[in-house]
Amino acid sequence: MKIAALAGGIGAGKFLRGVVRVAPPEDLSVIVNTGDDREFHGLWVSPDLDSVTYWLAGVMDRERGWGLAGETFRTTGELRSFGAPDAWFGLGDLDMATHLYRTWVLSAEPRGRGLSAATRGISARFGVRPSVVPMSDDRIATIIGTTTPDGQNWDLDFQSFWVQHGASPPVRDIRYEGADAATPAEGVLAAIEGADVILICPSNPIASIFPILAVPGIRETLEARRDRVVGISPIVGGAPVRGMADKLMPAAGYGVTAAEAARCYKGLLSAWVIDEQDRNLAPQIEATGVRVAVSDTMMVSDEASERIARVALDLL
Amino acid sequence: MKIAALAGGIGAGKFLRGVVRVAPPEDLSVIVNTGDDREFHGLWVSPDLDSVTYWLAGVMDRERGWGLAGETFRTTGELRSFGAPDAWFGLGDLDMATHLYRTWVLSAEPRGRGLSAATRGISARFGVRPSVVPMSDDRIATIIGTTTPDGQNWDLDFQSFWVQHGASPPVRDIRYEGADAATPAEGVLAAIEGADVILICPSNPIASIFPILAVPGIRETLEARRDRVVGISPIVGGAPVRGMADKLMPAAGYGVTAAEAARCYKGLLSAWVIDEQDRNLAPQIEATGVRVAVSDTMMVSDEASERIARVALDLL
Numbered sequence: 001m002k003i004a005a006l007a008g009g010i011g012a013g014k015f016l017r018g019v020v021r022v023a024p025p026e027d028l029s030v031i032v033n034t035g036d037d038r039e040f041h042g043l044w045v046s047p048d049l050d051s052v053t054y055w056l057a058g059v060m061d062r063e064r065g066w067g068l069a070g071e072t073f074r075t076t077g078e079l080r081s082f083g084a085p086d087a088w089f090g091l092g093d094l095d096m097a098t099h100l101y102r103t104w105v106l107s108a109e110p111r112g113r114g115l116s117a118a119t120r121g122i123s124a125r126f127g128v129r130p131s132v133v134p135m136s137d138d139r140i141a142t143i144i145g146t147t148t149p150d151g152q153n154w155d156l157d158f159q160s161f162w163v164q165h166g167a168s169p170p171v172r173d174i175r176y177e178g179a180d181a182a183t184p185a186e187g188v189l190a191a192i193e194g195a196d197v198i199l200i201c202p203s204n205p206i207a208s209i210f211p212i213l214a215v216p217g218i219r220e221t222l223e224a225r226r227d228r229v230v231g232i233s234p235i236v237g238g239a240p241v242r243g244m245a246d247k248l249m250p251a252a253g254y255g256v257t258a259a260e261a262a263r264c265y266k267g268l269l270s271a272w273v274i275d276e277q278d279r280n281l282a283p284q285i286e287a288t289g290v291r292v293a294v295s296d297t298m299m300v301s302d303e304a305s306e307r308i309a310r311v312a313l314d315l316l
Numbered sequence: 317m318k319i320a321a322l323a324g325g326i327g328a329g330k331f332l333r334g335v336v337r338v339a340p341p342e343d344l345s346v347i348v349n350t351g352d353d354r355e356f357h358g359l360w361v362s363p364d365l366d367s368v369t370y371w372l373a374g375v376m377d378r379e380r381g382w383g384l385a386g387e388t389f390r391t392t393g394e395l396r397s398f399g400a401p402d403a404w405f406g407l408g409d410l411d412m413a414t415h416l417y418r419t420w421v422l423s424a425e426p427r428g429r430g431l432s433a434a435t436r437g438i439s440a441r442f443g444v445r446p447s448v449v450p451m452s453d454d455r456i457a458t459i460i461g462t463t464t465p466d467g468q469n470w471d472l473d474f475q476s477f478w479v480q481h482g483a484s485p486p487v488r489d490i491r492y493e494g495a496d497a498a499t500p501a502e503g504v505l506a507a508i509e510g511a512d513v514i515l516i517c518p519s520n521p522i523a524s525i526f527p528i529l530a531v532p533g534i535r536e537t538l539e540a541r542r543d544r545v546v547g548i549s550p551i552v553g554g555a556p557v558r559g560m561a562d563k564l565m566p567a568a569g570y571g572v573t574a575a576e577a578a579r580c581y582k583g584l585l586s587a588w589v590i591d592e593q594d595r596n597l598a599p600q601i602e603a604t605g606v607r608v609a610v611s612d613t614m615m616v617s618d619e620a621s622e623r624i625a626r627v628a629l630d631l632l
Binding site: 042072075096107 | 357391417
């Protein structure tokens with residue numbers, strides 16, 4: 001059974017650890033959001049690609065969620081002493097090698113192939129058996145349009161909004177800059193077309209999955225395979241399990257419920273997995289033509305992730 | 317008393333710790349070799365500038381000589397796991413911040429001003445009171461022309477020759493690529509012109525001082541101030557105290573003695589400090605019109621460096 005997955009960062013990484021306990025890892029292709037990527041200190045950082053890779057490799061810091069186990073932050077500490085403008089973003093000393101390697105590959109490869117090539121190299125170094133591919137080799141930036149206290153428009157890249165400003169500035173709108181002119185990375189459309197099941201991971205719809213769908217060709221390809229698409233709700237009990245989807249969904253015109261998260265994928269979903277807490281929402285989701293499974297969706301362990309993956313895969 | 321110093325890396329750094337115990341640090345300008353600089357993993361590394369800065373700041377690893385005290389090498393270890401081609405060069409995790417900062421400034425500043433600006437920022441961050449300036453803001457590469465085992469010409473940048481290949485390939489010649497078209501960094505000529513004493517640090521003449529003299533304008537300015545120039549021999553008892561000058565001096569047409577090291581600066585020196593071990597060489601050096609002082613030149617401590625600095629400064 002060939003599986004394709006659309007993925008953000010930590011939530012996706014946790015879930016995919018369950019998927020590879022149910023299906024052969026080689027049969028999984030993960031298409032990862034790169035709208036959160038940006039340069040820090042001249043290094044190209046791809047937080048979602050790294051989260052997925054580290055979780056699949058089992059080298060992640062499970063408690064913190066992001067980054068590598070046994071990490072230290074000595075370089076970042078020094079950069080703070082330098083007053084470096086990007087030093088609010090903590091890059092670990094082990095993780096730093098990933099960014100140096102990626103930036104080096106990006107400078108060496110022809111434009112439009114670099115991120116895929118770097119991602120393959122990083123996967124290989126960590127022994128990741130699923131195929132991990134960026135949604136695109138072109139640069140796409142998720143921009144959060146916010147408002148300053150004195151009412152001015154204030155555009156922030158996703159990391160500045162979330163990590164530097166703690167998602168506190170009021171959100172006006174969300175844009176995916178560069179998406180219109182982008183093309184899917186090699187292998188992305190083929191993975192969706194060739195999959196028996198396409199999973200939408202329990203990631204932030206607005207910040208993680210919409211950027212993928214904004215790359216021309218991906219939404220259309222997914223639509224054509226709608227009967228094979230299963231998603232897992234990232235919203236449980238009216239709040240995101242982790243992250244700031246509750247700040248972004250209203251600005252994008254969605255309520256913060258498991259049903260509204262399903263509505264984000266209108267026309268794309270065949271089935272949707274929601275948490276026990278949201279059981280009462282099942283009828284209204286099913287009324288939109290989407291089959292619903294109810295399960296405990298808290299991914300507190302690999303065993304829990306495996307159970308949820310099994311529920312999702314059994315839905316078709 | 318205004319002092320200018322021409323400096324390489326570790327030997328210069330050790331010596332200059334003595335100079336600032338004798339003279340006000342603010343009155344010292346250090347002009348540093350950049351011929352050993354190169355990119356590693358996309359970061360611009362200036363080993364001699366950093367050695368001088370770290371030694372003057374007192375944050376160096378005294379035992380190892382290079383790099384920072386309390387250093388770790390976690391990123392470099394990871395880069396080796398990636399098979400990164402530059403990972404034979406050990407960049408420390410604390411030191412990494414210096415290279416990230418420098419590379420960031422180089423990308424932000426207009427070409428021809430970046431390295432000076434980065435060096436000022438690094439000096440400020442470490443509280444270094446002397447003025448530390450690169451010999452030039454232009455890129456100059458010390459190239460060691462070597463011979464492969466099967467007799468082919470094999471050009472190596474200085475770090476590849478010294479760190480990667482342990483100075484073992486036979487040396488044919490040494491070139492300072494880019495020097496002809498370079499200009500001295502802002503403040504270099506003024507520091508030499510305005511100094512009461514100009515010190516040539518006990519650095520490798522071929523790898524550290526010749527690149528400085530190769531920048532058009534510096535040799536001429538020094539020649540005009542010859543009566544104020546004092547050098548300290550880096551060669552003691554027919555061998556370099558540290559490093560690979562014994563591999564480079566013969567290829568450049570010099571023997572490996574304290575007298576031959578003085579001859580490297582023919583026409584530029586007023587006085588030359590040699591070690592007790594080389595006392596017998598004093599007459600032949602003095603016969604070339606250079607005054608000689610004999611001292612214990614082993615810089616085993618700051619006190620020893622201070623004594624040698626005092627001898628050098630008292631010579632004029």
